[in-house]
Amino acid sequence: MDHGHIWVRHEVRSTERRCAVTPDDARALVAAGAELTVEESPQRIFPLEAYAAAGARTAPAGSWVDAPDDAFVLGLKELPEGPDRLRHRHIFFGHALKGQAEAPALLERFRAGGGTLLDLEYLVGEDGRRVAAFGYWAGYLGAALGVLQLRGGLAAPLTPTDREELDARLRATTPGGEEAPASTATGATRALVTGALGRSGRGAMDALAVAGITGTGWDREQTRDLDRAALLDHDLLVHCVLATVPSPAFVRPEDVTADGRRLSLVVDVTCDTSSALNLLPVYRELTSWQQPVDRLSDAVDGLPPLDVIAIDNLPSLLPLEASRTYSADLLPTLLTLVTEGPDAPVWARARETFQEALASGSAHGSKG
Ligand SMILES: NC(=O)c1ccc[n+]([C@@H]2O[C@H](COP(=O)([O-])OP(=O)(O)OC[C@H]3O[C@@H](n4cnc5c(N)ncnc54)[C@H](O)[C@@H]3O)[C@@H](O)[C@H]2O)c1
Known part of the structure; x- marks a missing residue:
């Protein structure tokens, strides 16, 4: 089974201090068998040492571009402008599936690299409700x-x-x-x-x-x-x-x-x-x-x-409180990546939404 590994990236937006996974929830992921890498990030509300103490590996800011192919790259807001080809599975608020102005360019980067956008806004349960939101x-x-x-x-x-x-x-x-x-x-x-x-x-x-x-x-x-x-x-x-x-x-x-x-x-x-x-x-x-x-x-x-x-x-x-609430809500779904792999229902639905958007040249999208 393809369980990949979760790679928490640095946010390029300097005002963005939130993180989708707190150090405590990082510990839970590692305990469940996840391979977890956390990038250095000067503004993140949680210190890198706390993630290391939770059992995560650490990596320089922005090094996800060289992460192994099977990594799920996890962030909140936009990616940096490069590279042109995105080959990983990226989990973040992509603002690319509702026909937003920036959508075609981002979708093109995924198309060129063969990667996948698993948009946080489209991680939904069977009832259509988002599993986590801010x-x-x-x-x-x-x-x-x-x-x-x-x-x-x-x-x-x-x-x-x-x-x-x-x-x-x-x-x-x-x-x-x-x-x-x-x-x-x-x-x-x-x-x-x-x-x-x-x-x-x-x-x-x-x-x-x-x-x-x-x-x-x-x-x-x-x-x-x-x-x-x-x-x-x-x-x-x-x-x-x-x-x-x-x-x-x-x-x-x-x-x-x-x-x-x-x-x-x-x-x-x-x-x-x-x-x-x-x-x-x-x-x-x-x-x-x-x-x-x-x-x-x-x-x-x-x-x-x-x-x-x-x-x-x-x-x-409110980066601390917002991160804690969001991470607590997201954790059960992240754990399914570890226990069931990317075909777990929530992830499969998000992948389908992305594939539909790619096929239609951008359709459906996000705030956070
Ligand atoms: N500004 C920001 O930084 C920010 C951040 C996160 C979310 N948001 C936005 O906040 C909005 C609400 O998100 P949420 O998570 O609270 O959604 P939610 O689904 O939890 O709640 C929406 C509520 O609106 C009610 N509603 C729907 N139609 C209505 C109507 N005609 N009259 C009265 N009530 C009605 C629903 O019954 C529901 O209770 C979304 O647009 C979301 O994108 C903004």
Whole structure:
């Protein structure tokens, strides 16, 4: 049986400190019989020594290009621009299977080298649900940034932090907290989370709770007959819906001037601006760690200003927690690579998705 070996690569993006396998989970893989190599990486949140202590071999950053043919090269974000031919089985968020702009070039590299993309977004169980995702911490961060912006303003650029520090900042904004603006003493922040029952929605509700806010949670049932006036009667919207079928937009350009609008900040966790299923066609440009907040409208006619936060790499701001959750969720599936090999159902399905995309010249894709 072809069990290959798992090769954890360095991330080329310097802000990417997360890793799909923690040292503890590396130990579990080695105990199950995996051959494990971990590359050096200056920014990774876990030190290389911890992987070595767990029984992994170590290798220089970027040396996966010379890894044995049977290696499964595991990362999170994009590969470096070279080599032109990819001969390995690569496990990462490829952004290449939904027809994204960068898809043809990456697929061509796989075609040229005979390699395979096992996209992390397409590791799904029989029920079609992803076995591992970063959604919880995306929602947590989205809601946390929203509250911090509303209650005093976010300092830019954003930099990675840990949960303890983030929670302390959230608690400091609660009435009586040391950073609490005068407004929190007089009126409670009204926050709405859409997609509240999903991974990111649950994270968002939890972060609001840390800030002392009982968020309103809407999922499919509450949006079936969308009450837009009720939506606009919140200060903060944290949008966490995984849209799969077309439905009416939640916030439209004309809502900016709607009578009685209370909404002053939209945090779009989905960042679906370029999707045909975008439910927030009120803004176009994503925001970033450098410029987290964009102003959509100044205060007019007694209505508050309207701002947006739409950052597509939120979980990277909490690299430790995001890595731990993701690695714990991914581990059972990685173990099947060791115990059953690449024909284990989850891997076979991901391979099929890739092969279909190659055959159709790119079709289906990712955020993380
Ligand atoms: N910004 C980032 O850094 C980042 C990181 C990870 C994930 N994401 C994105 O967050 C989004 C949500 O991911 P998730 O893991 O939470 O998905 P999920 O599948 O766990 O949850 C989605 C929720 O949306 C609900 N939903 C679907 N249609 C709805 C509707 N019309 N009205 C109300 N609720 C509806 C579902 O019932 C479900 O509870 C995805 O678009 C994902 O790509 C963003």
